[in-house]
Amino acid sequence: MLGIDPKVAQHHLNIEPTARPVKQRPRKFAPDRQKAIEREVARLLNAPPTSCRSALPLGPRQSSHPRWSTQPFGSSSTKMSRRSID
Structure with a gap:
C-alpha cells in the first residue's frame, strides 16, 4: 500500500x-x-460510489484498526453477517 x-x-x-x-x-x-446477474452488475456499476468513512464515530483519520460488526444493518436483519469497518 x-x-x-x-x-x-x-x-x-x-x-x-x-x-x-x-x-x-x-x-x-x-x-x-x-439475466438477473447482468442487471445487478449493471446497476452496481452505474451506482454512485459509497464510503463508510463518513459514518465512522471516530472519523477517517482516527480509525486505524478494522472493527467487526455482527449487525451492520441494525437488529431488523435476520441473517448473521460479519463486516469489516476500516
Whole structure:
C-alpha cells in the first residue's frame, strides 16, 4: 500500500514459487439467473460510489484498526453477517 513503510506491514502470498497459474473454467448459470446477474452488475456499476468513512464515530483519520460488526444493518436483519469497518 502506498504510504506504508514495508518494515511496518507488507503483503505476501504464501504460494509455491514454481507454481503456474491455472485458469478456472467460467461458471454457467441458468438463462434467467444470468439475466438477473447482468442487471445487478449493471446497476452496481452505474451506482454512485459509497464510503463508510463518513459514518465512522471516530472519523477517517482516527480509525486505524478494522472493527467487526455482527449487525451492520441494525437488529431488523435476520441473517448473521460479519463486516469489516476500516
